[in-house]
Amino acid sequence: MPHNAAAPRVLPAPALGAPPVPRVPVPERWTLPNGARVVFLPRAGIPQVALRLVLPAGSSADPAEYPGTAALVASLLTEGTRGYDATALNARIDALGASVGAHAGHDFAEVEMTLLAGTLDEGIPLLAEIVTRPTFPEDETERVRAEMLDAFEARQDEPANVADDRTLAEVYGEGHPYGRPSFGTAEGVGAVPREALAAFHAARFRPEGAFLVAAGDFDPAELRALLESAFAHWTGGAEPVAYPAAPARPACAGERVEIPWPDSAQGEIRIAGTGMVRTDPRWVVASVANYILGGSTILGRLGSNLREDKGWTYGVRSAFSAGVAPGGWVAETAVEGEFTPRAVEEMLGEMRRMMTEPVPEEELRRAKDALILSLPRAFETPARVASRFATLEAYGLPRDYWERFPEQVEAVTAEDILAVSREHFDPARVVCVTVGGAASGEQVEESEEEE
Amino acid sequence: MSRSSIPSITIPFRAHTLGNGMRIVVHEDRASPIVAVHLMYHAGSRHEVPGRTGLAHLLEHLMFEGSEHAPKGAFDDLLERAGGSNNGSTWLDRTNYYETVPSHAVELPLWLERDRMAHFLSVLDQEKLDLQRGVVINERRQSYENRPYGLADERLSELLFPDGHPYGWPTIGYVADLEAMTLDDMRTFYGTYYTPSNSVLVFAGDIGPEEAFALAERYFGDLPAGPALPRREGESVEPAAGHRRETMPDRVSFPRVYRAFAVPGYGTPDWVALDVLAYLLSDGESSRMQRALVREGRIAQDVDTYLYPTELEAVFGIVATARTGIPAERLEEAFERVVAEVVENGVSEDEVVAAVRRTRRDQVAQLANVEERAESLAYAATTLGDPGRFDEVMAAYADVTPEDVRRVAAEYLRPERGATVVVVPAAGEVQDAA
Incomplete structure (x- = not known):
């Protein structure tokens, strides 16, 4: 044994100097003649350009009779355009060494393109083709539709997915677009006609209200000229998405929904309620509160309890979700099956403690330090930078948001945290969904899975 | 290109x-x-x-x-x-x-x-x-x-x-x-x-x-070195003769086929050529497996190929999930047909250059942060004995030829070098409740 000889010296813990000031990049912002906003974040060193084109064309804009329209439209952007059939288009993308992905979230559709530096002149016209001139050819549409329908079926094989989907429905109700996954329903995807896909695209993929973020190794003048040329023919604007009023709290707030899953290895747990819009002035307070409760996987109170103290789970975390309409809050974990009811009680207990006892100064200080001092990491890579600035554009947050973020975090008090906790972590205001694991034996919510 | x-x-x-x-x-x-x-x-x-x-x-x-x-x-x-x-x-x-x-x-x-x-x-x-x-x-x-x-x-x-x-x-x-x-x-x-x-x-x-x-x-600097460890060089084991396969029932709706081959370890010239082959086969919608199984063949929901960077030997894998009504055997036949086409007819220079560019796209993105760069150097130092080998491995991609790709497909992706697991829906697979 190598360490049994003379014990190594004990060194004093290092004293740390002053932390570095985060270098928040200052983007170049401009607007295309057609109204699309552009955010440039050029940085040499990494020979790649990350482009994110974001449009208000998420599932919240789905036609009521066809949930999943936005998702299917996004998937079909790369399946054929007026200039290229699907085979030719994909051959061009692959030959460039590029990657293109499009998907629909609840609020926005997003087209992401990654290009190797030096391929912008070929890549940008392809991006414009994909975004502005898709043709939704019948053959490819039916293939992608069939793949999505298979994916809906496969999704039900995994308890975690079943828990996630059910949680959305319980928090928002069937009538709200956030009440189902952004990829819609099998019924909607199966039924939506091609004409409706083309109509959705024509109405919603418009430059006014859209924005593009470019980060990485590029010459701004060159990229600007390429964008102005490639998107010159693109015009118009989309109607604002109409969001129904969000429920003040889940319909079954305070109750349990237990979905049996025979022979499950673990119990999936979701405790969820309503949150707030991303622009809510309390967002930063909520972020600090959530960080203390479950934002830090191991040090958060939920993780300290269920993982580090009890050993019942590999991980537990909680988060507020950002939204144009009020988003949600969810705490999620998977625990050893027999401990499922006790784990739920422990989680609710931690939530109750957040709303009844002021957070000790020491714990609050640690949360603030963690959130503020980790900023330099958040702006390290082009992809992370693009993501941070896409958030500002998407929700209309102030341009100096990231510069002011440290002082906003610093201003949060223990009383602020009590107030936001009472509103969002109150066990009476959340619904608890479990899939598999031991039943609570109390107040079992009858659900259709239990016929 | x-x-x-x-x-x-x-x-x-x-x-x-x-x-x-x-x-x-x-x-x-x-x-x-x-x-x-x-x-x-x-x-x-x-x-x-x-x-x-x-x-x-x-x-x-x-x-x-x-x-x-x-x-x-x-x-x-x-x-x-x-x-x-x-x-x-x-x-x-x-x-x-x-x-x-x-x-x-x-x-x-x-x-x-x-x-x-x-x-x-x-x-x-x-x-x-x-x-x-x-x-x-x-x-x-x-x-x-x-x-x-x-x-x-x-x-x-x-x-x-x-x-x-x-x-x-x-x-x-x-x-x-x-x-x-x-x-x-x-x-x-x-x-x-x-x-x-x-x-x-x-x-x-x-x-x-x-x-x-x-x-x-x-x-x-003051800590004791620790015991000298024998280098376990040459631990590589010849694959067992014949293809080994097994069918596993699981609580799933669609069959999925996993096929893997034991191949030369991380950083060897053949490993680099196999990585290019993996991209050429299934990265990108125009790649051979995507076309044969998903886009044109329409027998799979998805297909992927991967190569692990492990030391003694590496693992080259192919995975695909069947579409509704398609038996797993059809996926396996398609795997074999696509590989056979590469072996018999070779691949083009353009196809190889495009695949190498796509490897670069992913490598560049991965190495954008210092955490990943540190790991890459540590991994080369640990498994190849020298952090400088990382740059050599990266450089080797640009030298991979169409013949290299054809040769490694022929040499290492023969069925008798591999193993297959087919996951199938368990009999009576219904999520019914008590």
Whole structure:
């Protein structure tokens, strides 16, 4: 044994100097003649350009009779355009060494393109083709539709997915677009006609209200000229998405929904309620509160309890979700099956403690330090930078948001945290969904899975 | 599209070895005021013995449970307060511990890593072992057992590598072995492998080599080297004769086929050619497997090929999920047909150049952060013996020829070198309730 000889010296813990000031990049912002906003974040060193084109064309804009329209439209952007059939288009993308992905979230559709530096002149016209001139050819549409329908079926094989989907429905109700996954329903995807896909695209993929973020190794003048040329023919604007009023709290707030899953290895747990819009002035307070409760996987109170103290789970975390309409809050974990009811009680207990006892100064200080001092990491890579600035554009947050973020975090008090906790972590205001694991034996919510 | 359009990738570094054999590597990049510290031990699940599988990974968990001067909770607490992040991971050949901190806090991870390299065993106790055993068994449940198709990879490795081969068991370990693990098992493994001479420490980011070397000397220079370990060179095992296959019923709706081949290890010229082949076969919608199985063949929902960068030998895998009504055999026939086309007719220069560019796209994106660059240097130092080999491996991609791609497909993707697991819906598979 190598360490049994003379014990190594004990060194004093290092004293740390002053932390570095985060270098928040200052983007170049401009607007295309057609109204699309552009955010440039050029940085040499990494020979790649990350482009994110974001449009208000998420599932919240789905036609009521066809949930999943936005998702299917996004998937079909790369399946054929007026200039290229699907085979030719994909051959061009692959030959460039590029990657293109499009998907629909609840609020926005997003087209992401990654290009190797030096391929912008070929890549940008392809991006414009994909975004502005898709043709939704019948053959490819039916293939992608069939793949999505298979994916809906496969999704039900995994308890975690079943828990996630059910949680959305319980928090928002069937009538709200956030009440189902952004990829819609099998019924909607199966039924939506091609004409409706083309109509959705024509109405919603418009430059006014859209924005593009470019980060990485590029010459701004060159990229600007390429964008102005490639998107010159693109015009118009989309109607604002109409969001129904969000429920003040889940319909079954305070109750349990237990979905049996025979022979499950673990119990999936979701405790969820309503949150707030991303622009809510309390967002930063909520972020600090959530960080203390479950934002830090191991040090958060939920993780300290269920993982580090009890050993019942590999991980537990909680988060507020950002939204144009009020988003949600969810705490999620998977625990050893027999401990499922006790784990739920422990989680609710931690939530109750957040709303009844002021957070000790020491714990609050640690949360603030963690959130503020980790900023330099958040702006390290082009992809992370693009993501941070896409958030500002998407929700209309102030341009100096990231510069002011440290002082906003610093201003949060223990009383602020009590107030936001009472509103969002109150066990009476959340619904608890479990899939598999031991039943609570109390107040079992009858659900259709239990016929 | 010519080869001159393939961007080059290098990670400049300076290296130094401490008196106790600990290797120090420094990659300076002042773009962001952060430093990644990466400590890699040449100890993974392949250094375990049958009956004690999962040991290396369970020890990794215990390393976060406190050392003499940084008791339980202090490790994460101190780093998070300083704005840092940290984690560890265990794989077949190595275990790593890494922290990324704002540059003012670079000494903190060094002090913490020193403490758990030099002052750990005295505070390791049964209570910590039992607790983390529970966490790991739950990790196994969450990541493998309670997930559709979750146990297929484990079975595939068992079939692919003959009995007793150290890649034949899963890094997470078998439950019975985890339950049998003792404190003595932990102490022996730690004492053998968690030593300066069996580790590499990499700094990447806002720090210069002289400062980093001095810090490494201060925090690790006085520690004893640890036992000399036999290099387990030439451990490579010829694949068992004949194709091994197995059908696993699972609670799934669609059949999925996993096929894998044992191939030359990370960094060898054939490994690089096989990586290009993997991209050529299934990365991108115009790639051969995507067309044959998904886009034109329409028998699969998805198909993927992958190549592990493991040391003794690597694993080349192909995975596809059937569409409604398609039996698994059709996927296997398609795998074989696509490979046969590559072998019989070869591939074009344009196809190879495009595939290499796509490997570059992913490599460039991955290496955008200092944490990944630190890991890449540590991994090359650990598995190839020299951090400088990383640049050589990257450079080798640009030299892969169409004939290389054809040849490695012919040589290594023959059915008799492989193993197949077919996951099928269990009989009477219905999510009915009580």
